[in-house]
Amino acid sequence: MASISENVGEKGQEGPIRCIFFAEFHHIAGPKITCQVPDNFISKDIFDNVSVYIIPKAQLQRSTITITLKDYKILGFPVKIDDKKYARNAFYFNLCFVCDANARTVHYEPVVKKMSDFLMALEIENCFLSASDDKTRLAEMLAQVMQDLNLHKMCTLTEGTMTSHLKVVKLAPEPKPVLDHQVPIFLEDKETFQNDQWDLTTQQVLPYIDGFNHVARIAAAADVENNLVKSCVQNLVYYGVVTLIPIFQYSNVYAVTPKLRQLGDDIKLQERCIAYASKLPRQPASFRDIYRMYSSMTYGITMKDLCQRLNPQNLRINERRLVQFGMIEGLIRRVYNYPVLLPGASCSEEARNNPIYKYFTGTYSLDEICCSTGQSTAQIEDIIERDPNVLMISK
Template identity: 75%
Template sequence: MQIQESEIETYLSDKNVIRCIFFSEFHHIAGPKITCQVPENYVSKDIFDNASVYIIPKAQLQRSTLTVTLKDCKILGFPVKIDDKKYARNAFYFNLCFVCDAEARTFHYEPVVKKMADFLMALEVENSFLSSVSVDKTRLAGMLRQVMDDLNSHNMCTLTEGTMTTHLKVVRLAPEPKPVYDHQVPIFLDSRDKFFDEQWDLTTQQVLPYIDGFNHVSRIAAEADVDKNLVKSCVQNLVYYDVVTLIPIFQYSNVYATTPKLRILAEDHDLQDRCINYVSKSSRQLAYLRDIYRMYASMIHNTSTRDLCQRLNPQSLRIHERRLIQFGLIEGLIRRVYKYPINVKRDYIDNDENSRDVKYDSVYKYFTGAYSFDEICCHTNHSVAQLEEIIDRDPNVVVLLK
């Protein structure tokens, strides 16, 4: 799945834009001071004085990303010290800082601030670009203005000074992916052919061939002969980079229900085209949108996929029912209705010990309402039919659908 520009623009909302960039240095007589800032006088002397101990900090905090939140603003910097006998006190201290609103998120700017600080340090070592700023601030002011304008407008900026160039880019920071479970099924969000083995570590290369949209994590681990925890880590990494997403195990006994997003399918022509191409049995004879929509709309509680297929016969409609389910889950048009067995009589003891097989007893610890059929089947190696047989034979077990 491609990262859309609109996603980045939403993430970098108005309250998260850069309000000011300033360059600060330690003067051997005057102490910490702002040498150059754009726009001018955005950060007052009082604000700077309150935060200066963190803007030009002690040696232990040099080359560390520091964020200071004050009443009206948040200052993000990466203090740098250059040791050289040519400077007063044998060192040059500086910090290039971004200023945002106090409530803004600035984590996504940290790599940019560090990279720009390294660029400025290289310029200083090469030709004393920074230590001469006190005399002529024009070039540095122009550079800071370009960075602020370009990052706020395009989330990227290219700086060139003399023979040196650097590229700055604000990247989308996705939230940490949720834990991956044994019963979940990874599925590619784009064609598998677009990814090359050289992009991945050896373990991921071993796992990728078994990701087909139907194999769950436990089965992938078994077929790839890879430790299950390693498979989970690989899949979690692929989820983070939007290479795969996770969907439930497909079985004809599954029940699905539509979501409010289904109405988008009736209005969005691009979504319609992608849906038709994805769920059609053949690229030469495409399914009709009305038949696809009717199948989705018929997914209601207490109607299994098997019942739906027997009633509507998707094969005759040129529809691949498994891919129909996959597309609906990926796009959020439908959701899985899970079954959770609950033993309402937890202290249940069968008077006839021989009437219950030991393998049946092993599943009862999962009948708490916290485990779905998918999870229980993966943990116990029971099939859905076996699990339903156990539940049907025991009047003390009820099934919650949600």
């Protein structure tokens, strides 16, 4: 099985590199391994079965390719160098790492790409790869890389005047499952991300990530199946592109965290906050007003109450972005409401007939219930207010 590994749904534990091999396309013999350490780790029979993925067609060039076999997983980054000096006017090669079949390899992807780029530069500079059938120096490099990465997670390669520093990125824990009512928001400027960096489904989802649309709404707007959207968002969270925040509503209640003190001391954090939360960039809000709004957030005070009292528009504050920044930086937290049907309470006819009561267990927040039932917060709150046997717990 072969796939372009743009997703991080990969399971398994981090494991060592078992082999590194260099394959190229010979204009007569076709794809073949011309150098590997240890020798003969990947047999000719195994290679012949997967060579179509190791030296693939043009559309898969410069894509991360993962091939899972019974015992091994092969990670590569095929490269094509166009030049009339080569037979067939091009030189094709692929540097591949081999790990155990159940090992996770996503953390090796940047290393494989960077080393492939280093070899490509050497080839363009002095035909390092194609000038001779003697691959002794290349074998020394592969052995050094495998040993250093397995032992130290980093390696420095030097050949002539060229140097490359390779480092295995720390394997981040897999993000928690994404829920329908969560809102993805970019951690950096959305315009800095190029669509061609992502798979087609993610490209379809990206335009609807605005820091206000929750996952279920994004799925409907993008016309993408809900679970696919969740997988895409989880992938983006893994790579640190987005984080997840609660749905914004004026009925929401927020409370400050101890980190708000840091905002009072950190000038750079203050500058970022002012730039993010100001209504007009050319007329920034004052930090004093921003801090006052944050410090006024507490139990029992909704955003609507706060806006009526402090009038953020007159203070040149965009209250929605103020909340976004506070959630991203951990300056504030959302206070959720959980409806609970009192145990032993005699259920009214409405309670027996209304399926929404099954959510009144104290484990579902209003946000979750709204997303699951399609009802508004006001509609659910109205049901709760009319039934003395249902209490609302805030936490």
